[in-house]
Amino acid sequence: MLNVYLAPRSFRAPVPPEAAQTALLTWLSDEEIVGPFADGAYSPGRSASRLFHADALDSFLPAELTFDALRIVRSPKPRFLPERAGKSFxxxxxxxxxxxxxxxxxxxxxxxxxxxxxxxxxxxxxxxxxxxxxxxxxFGQNVAVAAYWIFIEGAGLGRLSPSTVERLSRVIGMPLIYIPETTDEEVADWVPARRERRR
Ligand SMILES: [Zn+2]
Known part of the structure; x- marks a missing residue:
């Protein structure tokens, strides 16, 4: 499963104020990137594909560009991301x-x-x-140290749309970067396999 983090670029970023966190969630719902909230996570909305890089449409169908769940995570102390256990670089x-x-x-x-x-x-x-x-x-990929981040589980693709990331950064009031839990090499291995299956 492909998981992606969206976290502050700065390793010393404070947790954003409540108002900014609310603004972020309002934007994600208004744009229909997220749908209803249940069990601590948001389900994908009708426009969930807008999260992902436009290049992905060469390899994926729009319906494949979605996610399983989007969570907002707050940690009492800053953590290194990606936090997949035993991850090596x-x-x-x-x-x-x-x-x-x-x-x-x-x-x-x-x-x-x-x-x-x-x-x-x-x-x-x-x-x-x-x-x-x-x-x-x-590290050969984006990493972060953060106490607040967005975790996208089961993402259809690890590469997010730069314009959506920029928009989210403006809404939350700090530059965000996306951090794949899987390396680009691992993703590159998957894409041809997917193309093969669709023939
Ligand atoms: Zn050196």
């Missing part, structure tokens, strides 16, 4: 020198974030020997 590299990092060490440092604050994340670069932080590692 084989492509992680040093932003300074570009060297690939030891993926086991990156995974261990991320696992430690269950117990320590995100600022205490640390791995060392085998190339330039720098002590790296979450900000100086290129």
């Amino acid at each position: 084989p492509e992680a590299s040093c932003l300074g020198c570009g060297d690939t990092l030891d993926s086991e060490k990156v995974k261990e440092a991320l696992d430690r974030l269950k117990y320590v604050a995100p600022e205490r994340f640390g791995v060392s670069c085998p190339g330039c020997r720098s002590a790296l932080t979450l900000r100086t590692v290129d």
Whole structure:
């Protein structure tokens, strides 16, 4: 299952004020991106496909561009996203020198974030020997540290529409980025398989 997070770009973003959170949900319902709310989640609305990147229409039918559930998540303390347990980042590299990092060490440092604050994340670069932080590692995909985010479960596609993300950022009052729980490589593996099935 493909899950996507929409979270503040800034690692230090505060939880948005109630009024902004309400404005976001009003916008999502008015635009019919979300439908009714039940059991802590919103179901997809009639225009749920607007969440997704227009390029996706080459590979997916509009009816496939939907999601299972959309949840608003508030965490008492900031968390690293994506939070899929045991997730590894084989492509992680040093932003300074570009060297690939030891993926086991990156995974261990991320696992430690269950117990320590995100600022205490640390791995060392085998190339330039720098002590790296979450900000100086290129994970090969978007990541975030957030206490408030939107979680889209069972998304038809990991790539969201840039204009919808920009609009949501304006409504909530802070820049948002989308974070796939699955890497682009994994998604690329799926798309040809889907095309194959539709022939
Ligand atoms: Zn380096």
